Amino acid sequence: MGYPLLGKNFKDQFRLEKIIIAAVSKNGVIGNEGKIPWDCKAELQHFKKTTSGFPIIMGRKTWEAIATPLKNRVNIIISRSLKSSKKKNDYLIFSSLKKSLAYCESNNHKKCFIIGGTQIYKTALPLADVLIISEMKFEVEGDAKFPEFKKAEWKMLSSEELSEFTIHTYIRKENLQEC
C-alpha cells in the first residue's frame, strides 16, 4: 500500500502493520441485526482487493454473519465463548485480539486487517496504524456503529471517490516520520 512514511525508525519498518477496514454510512452505521444493511458490490470488491493475501481478524458475531471463511486470507476469529484453535486450516480462533496479533507477528505477516464489527473495532482502535474507511454516501438505520475516534490523532492520506462511497485512508500521526 502506498503510504510511505510509516515507522519512526528502522526497526518499526519490520513490525506488523495493523489496519482497520470498515464501511460506514453517513450516520455512522456499520450493521443492523447482524448484517451489513446495504448491498454495494463495488465496496465488496474494494474490500476483497485490499485484504486478499493478508490475515483478516474479526469478532465472533461478524464471523457468524459471513458464515464461511473468505478465500485467499487467513481468517481469524476473536471469541471468549468459542474454543481457541490453531489447528483448523481455513480459520483460527483466539480468545483476544492481542493473541491474534502475536500470532500474525510470529508468522511474519507484514500486515493484518481488522474487519469488525463494533466491539473488535473498539478494541483495535488504540492499536491500529491505518484506518481505511469507506464512507457510504447515504444514511441508514442500524444497531451497530463504527466507534468514535479522535480525528486529531490521524492524518488523512488519501480520498478516492467512487459513485456510492468515498474511500478515506488515515494514518496515525505518531507513526509519521519527522522530515
Ligand SMILES: NC(=O)c1ccc[n+]([C@@H]2O[C@H](COP(=O)([O-])OP(=O)(O)OC[C@H]3O[C@@H](n4cnc5c(N)ncnc54)[C@H](OP(=O)(O)O)[C@@H]3O)[C@@H](O)[C@H]2O)c1
Ligand atoms: N460495515 C462494515 O464494514 C462491517 C464490518 C464488520 C461487521 N459489521 C457489522 O457489525 C455487526 C457486528 O458487530 P458486533 O460489535 O455486534 O460484534 P463483533 O465485534 O463482530 O463480535 C463480537 C464478539 O466478538 C468477541 N469479542 C469481542 N471483543 C472481544 C475481546 N476483547 N476479547 C475476546 N472476544 C471478544 C465476543 O465473542 P463471544 O461472545 O463468542 O465471546 C463478542 O460477542 C454486524 O451487524 C456486522 O454486520 C459491519
